[in-house]
Amino acid sequence: MIDELKSLADQIRFKQKLNVFPNNNEFDQILMFGMGASGLVGNIFQEIYSDMPVISINDRTVPNFVNSSTLVIGISYSGNTVETIDALAECRRNGANIRTITSGGILGGKEYNPLIVPSGLQPRSSLGYLLIPMVRTFMSFGNSDYEETSELLTRMDNNSSEIKKMAAALNESRSIPFIYGYWPFRSVAYRWKTQFNENSKCLAYSGYVPEMAHNDIVALKRTFQRDKISFIAFDPGDNKFVSERIKAISEITDTDFTLIRPRGKSLLAKLFYLIHFGDYLSYYLALERGIDPVEVNEITELKRRMND
Amino acid sequence: MIDELKSLADQIRFKQKLNVFPNNNEFDQILMFGMGASGLVGNIFQEIYSDMPVISINDRTVPNFVNSSTLVIGISYSGNTVETIDALAECRRNGANIRTITSGGILGGKEYNPLIVPSGLQPRSSLGYLLIPMVRTFMSFGNSDYEETSELLTRMDNNSSEIKKMAAALNESRSIPFIYGYWPFRSVAYRWKTQFNENSKCLAYSGYVPEMAHNDIVALKRTFQRDKISFIAFDPGDNKFVSERIKAISEITDTDFTLIRPRGKSLLAKLFYLIHFGDYLSYYLALERGIDPVEVNEITELKRRMND
Numbered sequence: 001m002i003d004e005l006k007s008l009a010d011q012i013r014f015k016q017k018l019n020v021f022p023n024n025n026e027f028d029q030i031l032m033f034g035m036g037a038s039g040l041v042g043n044i045f046q047e048i049y050s051d052m053p054v055i056s057i058n059d060r061t062v063p064n065f066v067n068s069s070t071l072v073i074g075i076s077y078s079g080n081t082v083e084t085i086d087a088l089a090e091c092r093r094n095g096a097n098i099r100t101i102t103s104g105g106i107l108g109g110k111e112y113n114p115l116i117v118p119s120g121l122q123p124r125s126s127l128g129y130l131l132i133p134m135v136r137t138f139m140s141f142g143n144s145d146y147e148e149t150s151e152l153l154t155r156m157d158n159n160s161s162e163i164k165k166m167a168a169a170l171n172e173s174r175s176i177p178f179i180y181g182y183w184p185f186r187s188v189a190y191r192w193k194t195q196f197n198e199n200s201k202c203l204a205y206s207g208y209v210p211e212m213a214h215n216d217i218v219a220l221k222r223t224f225q226r227d228k229i230s231f232i233a234f235d236p237g238d239n240k241f242v243s244e245r246i247k248a249i250s251e252i253t254d255t256d257f258t259l260i261r262p263r264g265k266s267l268l269a270k271l272f273y274l275i276h277f278g279d280y281l282s283y284y285l286a287l288e289r290g291i292d293p294v295e296v297n298e299i300t301e302l303k304r305r306m307n308d
Numbered sequence: 309m310i311d312e313l314k315s316l317a318d319q320i321r322f323k324q325k326l327n328v329f330p331n332n333n334e335f336d337q338i339l340m341f342g343m344g345a346s347g348l349v350g351n352i353f354q355e356i357y358s359d360m361p362v363i364s365i366n367d368r369t370v371p372n373f374v375n376s377s378t379l380v381i382g383i384s385y386s387g388n389t390v391e392t393i394d395a396l397a398e399c400r401r402n403g404a405n406i407r408t409i410t411s412g413g414i415l416g417g418k419e420y421n422p423l424i425v426p427s428g429l430q431p432r433s434s435l436g437y438l439l440i441p442m443v444r445t446f447m448s449f450g451n452s453d454y455e456e457t458s459e460l461l462t463r464m465d466n467n468s469s470e471i472k473k474m475a476a477a478l479n480e481s482r483s484i485p486f487i488y489g490y491w492p493f494r495s496v497a498y499r500w501k502t503q504f505n506e507n508s509k510c511l512a513y514s515g516y517v518p519e520m521a522h523n524d525i526v527a528l529k530r531t532f533q534r535d536k537i538s539f540i541a542f543d544p545g546d547n548k549f550v551s552e553r554i555k556a557i558s559e560i561t562d563t564d565f566t567l568i569r570p571r572g573k574s575l576l577a578k579l580f581y582l583i584h585f586g587d588y589l590s591y592y593l594a595l596e597r598g599i600d601p602v603e604v605n606e607i608t609e610l611k612r613r614m615n616d
Contacts, residue, residue, distance in 0.1 A: 028336060029361050036522025050371030053337050053361050058519045060549070061491045063358030083518055174532040176484070178511070183369045197523040201530040203486070203537065205513045210391055211366045214344025215505040217606045222509040222599070224482045228533045229511065241368070248613045252606050291530070298525045298560050305556045 001199075001293050004125035005279055009153035011128025012146055012272065018099055018115055018137040020071060022052070027071040027097060029053040031063070033087045034075035036194065037124035041075045041101070041131045043187035048267060049138050060086045068095040074112065075130055077123035079105020082308040088112065101130050122294065124198055127191075127275060135268070145266040152269050153276050160280045166258070167284030175230040180216075180257070181208040182242045184267065185234055185274055192232075192278035199282035199293040209233070209242050213249060220253035233257040234274060309507075309601050312433035313587050317461035319436025320454055320580065326407055326423050326445040328379060330360070335379040335405060337361040339371070341395045342383035344502065345432035349383045349409070349439045351495035356575065357446050368394045376403040382420065383438055385431035387413020390616040396420065409438050430602065432506055435499075435583065443576070453574040460577050461584050468588045474566070475592030483538040485512040488520055488565070490550040492575065493542055493582055500540075500586035507590035507601040517541070517550050521557060528561035541565040542582060 020026065032042030035058055042056030055063070060083035066072065072091040076084045079102035088107070092098055100112040103119035103126070117129035135141065156163075170177065177196055181189030189206040196204035207216055223229070233246050235257075250257055260277060262270035286293035302308075328334065340350030343366055350364030363371070368391035374380065380399040384392045387410035396415070400406055408420040411427035411434070425437035443449065464471075478485065485504055489497030497514040504512035515524055531537070541554050543565075558565055568585060570578035594601035610616075 035519060039519065039522070050373055052373050053363060053371070055361060055363065059491050059494075059516075060518070063361070065358055065360050176531070176533055176537075183367050186367075194523040197525075197527040201527050203513075203524060203527045203531040203533075205511070208367075210368070211343060211347065213610055214347070214607065215502040216511060217505075217610060218604045219505040219509050219511045220606070223484070223511040225484055225511075225533065225536045228536055229484075245610070245614065248610055249606075252609050252613070296526045298528070298557075299522065301560050302521055302525060302553070302556055305560070306553065 004121050006157045008128050009150045012150040014129055014132045016133050022138050028069040030071045032056045032073045033084045035081050035083050038075040038077050040191055045134045047184040047187055062087050062090040066091050066094040066096050070096040072096040072098050074100040076102050076107050077126045079107040141268050145268045149269040149272050152264050156276050163280040164284045167281055167288050170285050171288035175228050177204040177230050179206045180233040188274045195278050195282035198296055200285040201291050209245050213245055217249055220255045231255055231257045233259055235259040235261050237261055312429050314465045316436050317458045320458040322437055322440045324441050330446050336377040339378055339380045340364045341392045343389050343391050346383040346385050348499050353442045355492040370395050370398040374399050374402040374404050378404040380404040380406050382408040384410050384415050385434045387415040449576050453576045457577040457580050460572050464584050471588045472592045475589055475596050478593050479596035483536050485538050487514045488541040489516040496582045503586050503590035506604055508593040509599050517553050521553055525557055528563045539563055539565045541567055543567040543569050545569055
């Protein structure tokens with residue numbers, strides 16, 4: 001697994017683009033489908049790109065509005081995710097333009113106009129391969145941004161001892177992580193939750209500031225099992241609206257948040273810094289628990305039972 | 309508070325529509341803004357209506373694509389939600405068509421083309437007033453659907469003893485509710501979470517099937533603090549894809565889900581049945597805990613500190 005984590009720095013340098021032409025007025029909106037780790041690609045992209053309406057669906061349901069003006073992008077590392085296959089079949093019947101990003105499988109078939117990424121990883125370790133083509137196709141980061149990001153990840157790979165300590169503390173307290181993000185990294189908090197689930201075999205919650213200031217805030221101090229929860233918040237530093245609220249909420253509710261400040265200059269570097277932090281934290285938490293971070297037996301068993 | 313809960317049946321009969329003409333090709337997409345209980349209106353609407361792209365944002369960030377083809381609808385019961393005011397100001401600068409649904413406040417000003425709903429409720433008790441105008445404007449339910457829904461809610465008001473028992477059991481176990489929904493009621497699971505937060509002062513988690521079958525499933529049996537969590541799942545009955553998965557996940561992970569089956573014939577009735585169930589459950593849990601379900605002191609204090 002550690003080799004897979006370390007491959008993220010290389011994945012950032014993946015150069016392929018989707019076979020679409022965003023500036024040609026070919027389509028009016030982008031609809032992205034995907035589940036779990038692959039679904040996160042749409043969720044993250046929807047936050048960081050907004051020149052066109054992007055709707056990310058982590059389900060097999062298809063909106064009525066889909067037609068020939070819709071670009072549909074299915075993300076599935078395995079290429080065999082049943083929800084995504086079902087959704088894309090319905091989109092095709094409605095005349096949508098279909099693309100996929102996948103390592104193969106059914107969704108790697110020619111009729112899906114696939115962009116094929118390197119295979120052999122855990123789906124959740126392939127986030128770079130799945131997301132970077134979206135970024136390169138639609139957004140205009142410079143080469144230096146990709147380089148900064150890749151180098152930052154390599155530095156994390158070479159020194160993750162602080163994150164390891166944090167994992168040891170989580171294991172010590174045996175507490176449920178509650179992770180709060182903020183725009184444009186709300187979905188990264190959700191990524192942390194899914195990584196705690198799959199790697200550490202631990203349930204987790206994700207929310208974000210300022211939405212949580214309208215509901216969770218009332219429960220932070222008075223909830224059941226308060227001492228069985230670890231509170232983590234991404235703290236932007238350069239976004240006063242968010243940072244001031246985190247500070248005030250911490251004081252008002254007497255809650256200790258472990259604050260995670262994104263590093264890097266570019267949005268891309270900050271994004272992947274936070275992602276990689278959660279990858280290592282959940283990985284080390286698995287090791288601390290004596291649990292194999294790789295196996296996801298229950299997913300395998302469910303697929304077997306459902307004949308997916 | 310109980311009177312506010314009971315007012316929901318009447319709110320379903322609220323007849324006003326927004327001053328927009330969906331079939332006139334005035335706009336290409338709907339962008340909805342709102343926080344907390346008001347934000348839920350956009351989240352729910354986005355799931356049940358899909359003839360046009362709807363994007364619901366529970367934040368103050370505005371996508372770049374907003375222009376004169378965008379219908380922007382701000383939902384804020386108080387009319388004074390700072391995030392929504394900020395977002396709508398930016399949308400106006402970008403030339404969008406603005407509407408609001410509110411009981412007054414700043415967002416009740418003429419320049420917002422407001423639809424004014426009755427005032428005097430807790431924002432979270434006004435969901436009918438805020439959501440029904442969206443439904444009447446854009447969707448084509450028959451009169452019998454509204455009547456069925458209203459009558460079903462009244463029957464719940466007259467007999468909520470089963471829900472009260474469920475609240476007593478939650479209080480007994482002092483456990484954190486994890487609520488799993490499914491489309492088109494994914495956001496209702498989130499509504500339950502927010503109601504547990506605000507009414508019961510208890511943290512809670514919401515997710516949905518099938519997405520949770522790609523991450524949570526791995527942690528259900530092996531998580532920290534498993535015995536401090538109560539698992540609840542909405543069970544459709546008439547959606548085999550979802551119901552079979554809930555059953556299989558329960559067996560594979562040895563997890564007891566309390567299953568909630570929506571009642572009613574129409575989508576509208578099922579939607580509000582599930583909403584009202586969560587309203588009562590969180591209300592009774594507050595009473596069981598000896599907590600005032602109405603006060604949300606931390607929200608008030610945060611607004612004071614932030615000068616919102």
